[in-house]
Amino acid sequence: MTSQTLQKVDHSALKTNQIMIISLNILAFILNLPVLAAFVALVMGIGSALKVPGFGIVYKNLLKPRGWMKPDVLDDNPEPHRFSQILGFVFMSAGSLALFLGATALGWGLVWLVVALAALNAFGGFCVGCAVYYWLARFQLRGFTKQPPAGTFPGMKPRAGARV
Amino acid sequence: MSSDIPLRFILAIVIIGLGAAAYWLVNHRLLMRAKHNIFTLFKKLPNKPVIVYFTTPDCVPCKTVQRPALDKVRTLLGEKLQVIEIDAFERPDLAKRWGVMSVPTTFLLDARGEARYVNNGVARAEKLIEQIQAL
Numbered sequence: 001m002t003s004q005t006l007q008k009v010d011h012s013a014l015k016t017n018q019i020m021i022i023s024l025n026i027l028a029f030i031l032n033l034p035v036l037a038a039f040v041a042l043v044m045g046i047g048s049a050l051k052v053p054g055f056g057i058v059y060k061n062l063l064k065p066r067g068w069m070k071p072d073v074l075d076d077n078p079e080p081h082r083f084s085q086i087l088g089f090v091f092m093s094a095g096s097l098a099l100f101l102g103a104t105a106l107g108w109g110l111v112w113l114v115v116a117l118a119a120l121n122a123f124g125g126f127c128v129g130c131a132v133y134y135w136l137a138r139f140q141l142r143g144f145t146k147q148p149p150a151g152t153f154p155g156m157k158p159r160a161g162a163r164v
Numbered sequence: 165m166s167s168d169i170p171l172r173f174i175l176a177i178v179i180i181g182l183g184a185a186a187y188w189l190v191n192h193r194l195l196m197r198a199k200h201n202i203f204t205l206f207k208k209l210p211n212k213p214v215i216v217y218f219t220t221p222d223c224v225p226c227k228t229v230q231r232p233a234l235d236k237v238r239t240l241l242g243e244k245l246q247v248i249e250i251d252a253f254e255r256p257d258l259a260k261r262w263g264v265m266s267v268p269t270t271f272l273l274d275a276r277g278e279a280r281y282v283n284n285g286v287a288r289a290e291k292l293i294e295q296i297q298a299l
Contacts, residue, residue: 026180030172112179119183126285150228156286 006149009076011157012069013060017053018122021088025115029108034099037111041092048086051078074158077146084121084129088114131155191282197263198271198279204261205248209277213296214246216262216271220253223267225286230268233289237296240289245296274299 021040028036047054063069095110121127134154137144149158198216202209205216217234219226234247252259252267262271265284272281272295281295 026176030169030176032168032172116183156225156229 004077004147006075007078008073009078009081010059011072011074011076012064013053013056014081015072015122016059016063016069017047017055017085018118020055020058021118022115022122025092025111029111034096034107037092037099037107038096041089041096044085044089044092048082048089051082053081054085076149076158079146080130080133080155081127083133083144084127087129087132088117125157127155127157191284194263194271194282194284195279197261198273198282201258201261202273202277202279204258206277209275210246211275212244212246213275213299214248214273214277215292215296216273217247217249218252218259218262218264218267218269219249220251220267226268229286229288230270233287233292234270236289237292240293241296272296272299 021044024036024040028034028040043054045054047056053059059069064071091110091114095107095114097107098104098110099107101107117128131154133144133146134148137146148154148156215234215237217230219230238245238247250258252264262269268283268286270283270287270292271279272283272292273279280299283291283295287295
């Protein structure tokens with residue numbers, strides 16, 4: 001494993017994003033509101049474009065200032081998390097499109113897939129999109145340059161005080 | 165908005181429940197297999213908690229995360245704990261009998277030899293210590 005510069009990544013912002021995605025998507029399913037699923041896709045898309053967690057704004061402006069959620073800042077690579085959000089955005093967009101086109105089983109299937117992957121990340125500490133990123137980096141694909149923090153399994157949440 | 169909200173709510177609960185149940189069932193099945201195969205490892209129970217650690221020589225997270233975590237636990241608990249390391253390549257029979265699907269996998273057995281916890285994938289030292297304390 002080569003030496004690389006890690007950045008400070010607040011995992012509380014990522015977790016807030018995941019929990020918002022899970023909650024809103026389940027609500028969209030219960031209320032049968034494809035437009036809400038499309039809203040989630042839109043926020044994820046905007047987050048991807050701005051290189052921030054889409055619903056991180058909820059953490060930044062509401063949860064963190066009121067002390068409802070404490071920062072969990074770890075030495076990590078932000079790029080795999082961004083890639084993961086882009087993947088989520090693609091699945092959510094495809095799911096929303098399918099719902100608007102009347103392919104409800106496919107549409108809600110894709111939405112539930114995003115829910116499952118976000119839940120695995122939020123509650124299991126394993127980011128599938130990040131694991132895919134590191135896997136692509138192993139093949140030296142252009143744009144995929146980062147390696148997992150030392151001592152961290154690709155896709156797993158780094159330990160506090162991970163070595164740079 | 166449709167009028168079938170209660171039905172969709174129940175469906176959402178069922179989907180979430182099925183996910184949780186599938187996870188629980190996989191772990192329960194592994195623990196049952198471990199329970200039935202305990203004497204493939206011991207002739208006599210060691211009368212102290214045991215961690216059964218399945219690994220392979222080419223398993224990177226085993227080297228970088230799992231082994232240091234186990235070393236830390238061993239240092240902290242010393243003689244109060246036994247760690248049994250099994251190379252799944254050398255002993256595919258044991259890996260199969262214990263139902264190991266990936267490495268690293270760690271089983272925690274209590275002093276009576278009862279398999280109480282299974283960790284599929286890396287388990288940090290803090291988690292292992294918590295599990296040992298709960299035995």
